[in-house]
Amino acid sequence: MSKQWASKDDGAFKRQVSSFRENICHEHPIYKPAKGRYWLYVSLACPWAHRTLITRALKGLIPIIGVSIVHWHMDEKGWRFLTSEDQEVPFDINKASTINGGIETTNLNEYTPTGHIANDSSRPMIDGTIEPLYIYKRLSDLYYKSNPDYSARFTVPVLWDKETQTIVNNESAEILRMFNSGVFDEFVEDKSSIVVKDLYPTKLQKDIDELNTWIYDNINNGVYKSGFSEKQEVYEKEVTNVFFHLDKVERILHENYKNLETKYGKAEVSKHLDEYFLLNNTLTEVDVRLYTTIVRFDPIYVQHFKCNFTTIRAGYPFIHKWLKNLYWNYDAFGKTTDFNHIKLHYSRSHPRINPLGITPLGPKPDILQMNE
Ligand SMILES: N[C@@H](CCC(=O)N[C@@H](CS)C(=O)NCC(=O)O)C(=O)O
Known part of the structure; x- marks a missing residue:
């Protein structure tokens, strides 16, 4: 099997x-x-x-496309699903800390099932779900x-x-583009569940493609290239590159925020954050694609991938505002973000980076409140 890690020759990570x-x-x-024909594994x-989970929610596709969630731990055989051994029904609240590896969680109560099929993304599960179609144990079984x-x-x-029992796309x-394309729109009964009509509007496609290209290579994948570097000089180059491009994003968002201030006045601008996106007032796939890296940045990339020149909360006020706005004001972003899975997965699934699998408890909190 091809390996996830850096190749021995140049010490650089290749996806x-x-x-x-x-x-x-x-x-x-x-x-x-x-409707109901396709199933998403995440x-x-x-x-x-x-x-894909965010886009599914933004486009009102939660009742159209079901979801299964792998256990957060990835071992040498890859991802696994929960099995009957993992299930605790009724849920025993006293076991919560064991299940969650000691990470404090605000989301548990006695009604929180473990290992149940969850075909919505409002995180009613803890460690993952079972695989509901074949009761497979591993993601590899599907492949x-x-x-x-x-x-x-x-x-x-x-x-x-x-229907064909095959993978359509991985x-x-x-x-993301398929979910956005509109081919599922006719099945959405509750039209009010559609938060965004089009994340890739024709008039913005050129700008979106351009932003996607450098954000993918330098930020989304950049943090991995930094974290999986196997040589000091490779790491130094990659981590510097990540922060160089975060500076660039910060300048874009600063500019957009200033424009909002001009439009609405300084005192009123916080009421108009539904117009605060990377491409001015339109929420696009660029925001979706950048968000998933930025929301993981302080909780895990800073220490685990050594992206630690500064944090988003301390060093990038305009990215931070944009992040908190998406997290707190849009359920499609906030409710699909699970800091337990994020922290536990990275810290315990990469023994080369973190051999003892100790999961850092900070930063506290995982994300600050809107006004902090
Ligand atoms: N190009 C893929 C990349 C997906 C990817 O790298 N997923 C990682 C998790 S973050 C994975 O499943 N890795 C499993 C493995 O490497 O064994 C995509 O964007 O869909």
Whole structure:
């Protein structure tokens, strides 16, 4: 199997190219749009999978496309699902700290089930869910069912077709576009659940593509290139590059914020944050794609990936405001963000980086309140 880590030669991290690349649309001979036909497998820790979960919620697709969540721990065989051994029903609140590896959680109560199918993204689960279609134990089982000769890594997200029992696509950027494309819109009964009509509007496509390109390479993937570097000089180059590009994002958001101040006045601007996005007043996929990295930055990338020149909360006031706005004011962002999965996954699934698997408790809190 290809490895996730840096190649021995140059000490640099290289991300594998996704292998299943089909599209769901009326013109496709096999994968036609339908309600309940497709199933999404994600990790709540994974920033790439998180994009698809946010888009699913923003587009009102929660009742149309079900979701299963892998256990946060990724071992040498990859991701796993919860099994009957993991289930505690009724849920024993006293075991919560064991289940959560000692990480304090605000989201537990006696009604919080473990291991149950959750086909909505408002996080009613703790460690993950079972795999509901075949009761598979591993994500790899789905890859082999789809292609018995599959030989690459078993990554999330996976978009599955229940009808042909195959993987439609395992590339988050494409799944995001599919969810956004409008092919599922006809199945959305409650139109008020559609938060954003189009995350990739024609008139902004050029700007979106341009931002996506450098944000992906230098920030989304940049933090991994920093964290998985196996040579000091590679790490230094990568971490410097991450912060150089965060500075660039900060300048864009600062400018956008100043424009809002001019439009509404300094005293009123906080009431108009529904116009505070990377591309001015339009929430686009650029915000979705950047958010999943920025929300993980202070809680895990700062220490685990050694991206520690500063933190978002201390060093980037305008990115910080943008982050908090998305987290607190948009359920599609806030309720799909699970800091337990994020902290536990990274700190305990990369023994080369953190051999003892000690999970840092800070920063406290994971994210500050809107007015802090
Ligand atoms: N290009 C993929 C990348 C997905 C990816 O790298 N996912 C990671 C989790 S963050 C994964 O599942 N890794 C499993 C492994 O490497 O074994 C996408 O964006 O969909």
